[in-house]
Amino acid sequence: MKITPIIMAGGSGSRLWPLSRQQFPKQFLSLLGTQSMLQATIARLKDIEHAPAIVICNEEHRFVVAEQFLQSKTANSGIILEPVGRNTAPAIALAAFKALSEGSDPLLLVLAADHVIKDEKAFCDSVNRAVTLAGNGDLVTFGIVPTQVETGYGYIKRGEIGDSGIGYKVAQFVEKPSYDVANEYVNSGDYYWNSGMFLFKASVYLAELKLYRPDIFTACEKAMSETVSDFDFVRINKESFESCPDESIDYAVMEKTHHAVVVPMDCGWSDVGSWSALWEVSDKDDNGNVFRGDVISHDSQNIYVNASDKLVTTIGLNDVVIVETKDAILVSKMSAVQQVKGIVQQLKSNERNEWLHHREVYRPWGQYDSIDNGDRFQVKRITVKPGAKLSVQMHHHRAEHWIVVSGTAKVTNGEKVILLTENQSTYIPVGVIHALENPGKVPLELIEVQSGSYLGEDDIVRFEDRYGRVEGK
Template sequence: MILPVIMAGGSGSRLWPLSRQQFPKQFLTLLDNHSMLQTTANRLDGIIHSAPLVICNEEHRFSVAEQFRLGNIDNSGIILEPEGRNTAPAIALAAMYAVRNGQDPLLLVLAADHVIKNEAAFCEAVTKAVALAEHNQLVTFGIVPTAPETGYGYIQRGESLADELGFKVSQFVEKPNLATAKDYIATGHYYWNSGMFLFKASVYLQELKLYSPDIFAACEAAMVNTTHDVDFIRVDEAAFITSPEDSIDYAVMEKTKHAVVVPMDCGWSDVGSWSALWEIEDKDPHGNVFKGDVIGIDTNNSYVNATEKLVATIGLDDVVIVETKDAILVSKQADVQQVKHIVEQLKTHDRSEWQHHREVYRPWGKYDSIDHGGRFQVKRITVKPGAKLSVQMHYHRAEHWIVVSGTAKVTNGDQDILLTENQSTYIPVGVIHALENPGKVPLELIEVQSGSYLSEDDIVRFEDRYGRVATKGVSDA
């Protein structure tokens, strides 16, 4: 049986400003009505498989769980990495979890943020690779190149396998310059390195132990005392962070004698930039991709994504414009890779726009920071039916809640009260409080914060149904 392992990490810098550290591209809806993570999971419908196992970091855990819930997609568990250690340790955690109960499934390792336009070709290549993986080969999928791309690593194929299902791997090569990439394409013996794999869990662990024993030992120790927290599987943090940081290519695939490559011609892209997204999208007669409320006059070969406002363009060619509630990116197509330098400057100047959107999702709902000043901040808060924020208090700020719609059950000190539309309550500094939606429809309210310190880490939790009582520096609202 195939057990898909979806790697849902990522820092979210290459598609800024839509992608942020706390809401990276795997959570974005870019091509259809599903997020990239949901599309990755749905793509598996064409093969026989178990519910996928997901690996993500701590700060993305609720977003991952919510994406699966909204998509009505089952999963076999969500493993949380205490810290990112690259792909080799992450896959080791999945493999060790998979073999715990005497199972030895074929792990189909997938990134959550890749685009595959021809899903039938994807399923066909995976099905072809099963026989190789069942015979203890470590299969990597090589994308049949369509251009001398310098942004991808390459896999050189060796001799053909007897059953003609694939090829032995001759070597993995780093991202080449343009001249070298053209030479690779001309030979017909090179594929783009997709970062997708298929192998037995036990075989991967055997090769990892042989070639990267430090990673194996750290992950083995981390899996000794796992705990389950709501939807999540937590490993031993102290043990895991001793693991070296390494990719599966360096740690295993470049060293093993059992690496084989199966070609895949499926319209694949890792969507590494806005120009890459423009390339794979359907375009209008002028070569444009317009998303949202866009009016273009004498505009050609451009990508414009308007999420909140009308964006009007005149006389533009080969540009990228991306508009969000709190930031706008304008760039030449050829220069979009430099967006990472914008993100670096935002970090340097301690601005929030690199990290999260104005609208932030929480396990109980979301909030939108609609205004702020030196000693005040205004948020619009949405609480899902049946959801509750943690029982908490603040040392530096008071809060005033005004219900816009729905019903709020409020704990304010030693009082429990129900508030409906146009009713409000005031919570002084230092008072223990909680907010819950006991109704059947979303609760909408306006929160006005006032005080000397309004940052998100001014919070002390006493009770929390989402396992965050011990969490520091992450606010509920």
């Protein structure tokens, strides 16, 4: 049977702060190698016969998802935008309804976009073995063969082996255990880590969801009955989805169904839920160190250093994590990295921007880097992709100066439309309708100097926009 991958690309990834931020979480980062975690998830499907994937993500991440698919030169079957997060059971239901609406009943391979799998052949082999089970109506979950005692994962207890000899009946789903209990699980050989990956028919999943959680089924059915397509994006009925209960697939279906089967998978899997977990799955030097970026280290062992912007040096350290970005630095004992979530919560409570986004912010037309700011001014370096255009807009509280560094800018400034090239500039007064476009074949780089009484991103009134960001339209 044909497989349709369902890639769940939501989540905030706050435990990998400061590299992971609310508006650019870990699934979009290149933490191992050159591909982002989302792109690696797409790439590892190459030995599985499958249709283009259906992706589920937050509204605010839609352009990042689309751009990363474009970069990987991979088609998708649609990007479903969740107006609010409602956990995995509703998210998978949305994808199942979409798959069925296209006239087939495929096997859905449910994957998280932020997992690491080191042995991709073993992953594909397990999925391909499970196709027969899922095709016969079983709901397959993939259990990771434990390599150590781990208290950060849920566990699956296997029951009797099925007639096919491929998978086991699920005897029990177990929450994250204490160390002693986890040690018993691993030593028994009867337990697997709960990977959160599944394979089942779209119709079978929806039938079981309707049986055990008709409230979730009905809310998702209504949400998908009124969709609006915009590029590759599928916008669902917001009101219907907001009424849907927040529930995981484990609680809603897998713990209740009589058709749950676990297929073992031994593939070097990790959900990379912390900096220490990332250190564990990364390639290390002879001293057990992992370095990314510009790092010089003397007499240091078992440390993880990620330098995004500056040279980082270490002397005499052991079991430490250091992560440097343009606007924040994290230094932590390896054993204390789970407390990063507390730092993120404190930043949020203090209304600081560092939990929300990086100094460098990605937009569908390109990106900008806030390189300096002070009382009544802000300086940004703006990059506009070839052929891209920012929205036609105006500001109530700020004026802007634009200086072209490289490339060509087509500028709408009130009633005038002008072309600017390297070292040329223009001034946009407060309240004037304006737009910026790159008509050339190379990226446009410019410096923007904002001045005024209020410089927030919410002081933008859009009149036209290629990317569907005009309110009320």
